[in-house]
Amino acid sequence: MKASVSMAGELPQSLHAKRVQGSRPGLLLVLAISLIAALLLSVQFGAVPVKLQDWLTLFNFSDEPMTGSSYVLWNIRLPRALFAVLVGAALGMSGALTQGLFRNPLADPNLLGVTAGAAAAAGLSIVVLSGLPLPIPMSWRMWILPVTAFSGALLVCFALDRVARWISPGSIVGLLLTGIALNALAAAVLGLCTYLATDEQLRNLSFWTLGSLAGASWLAAGLLLTLLLPAWWWVRRMISAMNALALGEAAAAHVGIDVRRLRSQVIVLVAVLTGFAVAWCGMISFISLVAPHLVRTMGGPDQRQVIPRSMLMGGLLLLVADTVARCIAIPAEVPVGIFTALLGSPFFLILLRNARGRLA
């Protein structure tokens, strides 16, 4: 018995080793290279042409003022492109985590109402908080939106977790329908905010419903990076457990995973990532759905690879979308959220069609 077992095992071992060493790190590298290439390329596009000398002004330490085009490059386009990549990475990661948590490739923070919940909370804080006669220091204001958006996202996540379980545990249909209800609720809250808002608040509010990266700056990019790095460090520690979740919650518990703790950790992470992305750029849809799906199709469903690849893919997708959005109607700029929704909705329909066997 023993001998036949080890003999039978020899062929698969060589295949296994080849596959692990060959294709797996490859896709991550390809994505990283494409991302850098796209980053360098995207800053070339725009109203002001950027020349090669403009890149070199970084090494020019004299007191000469920057030329117009090098100013555009270093202070507008590069931070914007980096910001797009980081927001995309945050969205890609939150999408991959949500799909892993709910064990389904159709689960997405956007479709499930997490994004809308964050936007509704942010909207409330714009209309209600700024209406109150509270002496809020300027330096706090920057943090109020992310924190309220995070609380909104967290609230929706926990509601999803509870309500979907209560309606029909483990079914994607119950989950998506719960998402529809939560989306409608968030839309109602946002509508109420719009109704109550002053003209100036209304301008701010419409920003959330459209989604735009116009608020990009080195500071915003730096803040997002300091958020993403610990988030990634945290995810790395539970990434194998995320794979075990694919076995189902009972089986995951039997192989030693504390499913409850894992779930709440993932929920908090998704809420942080979605909340901050929404607070700084509004509602940008479908990146979180499309990025993990693409990398899963290209390189397999192992979460240990899907999550980092989704981050790169999300960054790449949002960078491309944002570059198109800001160049397609120069000098005007189309909000990128409109763009991703236009491309993402048909994609979702295709996904639904492919999943139709499993939905019933």
Added chain:
Amino acid sequence: MLMKTTTQQSLLQLDAVCARLGKKDFGPFNLTIAKAEKVAILGPSGAGKSTLLKLLSRELKTSRGNVAFQSRALASWSLMELSRLRAVLPQNSDVAFGLETDLVISLGRVSRAHDPELSNIVRQAAGMAHAAHLLGRRFDSLSGGEQARVQLARIFAQLWDQRDGLILVDEPLAALDPGLQFDLLASLEEYATERQHAIVAILHDINHAMQAFERLLLVKNGQLVADIASNREAVPALEDLYDIALTCIHNEEGDLLVTPLRASSRARKSA
């Protein structure tokens, strides 16, 4: 004598354990599983076999009574500790996203932070579960029987380098053809015997239970109706359990085989 006491040591103990699912009451169950013991749970559909197994695995909360694993309250074990000593194979287990079979099997050992022998154990476990040829394939591309073998390999991998553990399986052979049923039953037996693991298995086939298991737990209407050795004396209890008549046959090796007959012939017999 000393050997005897160590082998008879209790591994899992149920003390007046009750559970309630909806409006249905289960129990009270009183039973002890000894180390390295092989126990089959038999009973008609809906009798509470899976419920009993879930009580043993802590998947279901007890409404009354105590479950002890290795003389310590089962509820006080951490999931991580338990996963090193106890593997559970649920009845129908799908795997999301179509993970590869290698990965599915290795997930049995996911709670080990450092596991240098992992790929070796995955291969050997797959071989033992007759799933070596399925390595490298997507789980969702496999047939029901193939999926069952991969899941069994995952259980094998989980307790591969442990001793004195416990394996709880819910109908591991349901989706398999007769030849594979015998092969896998033999593998399960060999695997558990080598490592002194106890097995508690829900089975549908009386003959499998009689041949590979030394003790039968008969469950009906949410109660444990009999706890008997699996030999010829168990036949009347089995007839009562399923409300059928059983004809006993001995093959050349002296194994006892039973064949069910219609209940009407049994009525005639008792009349």
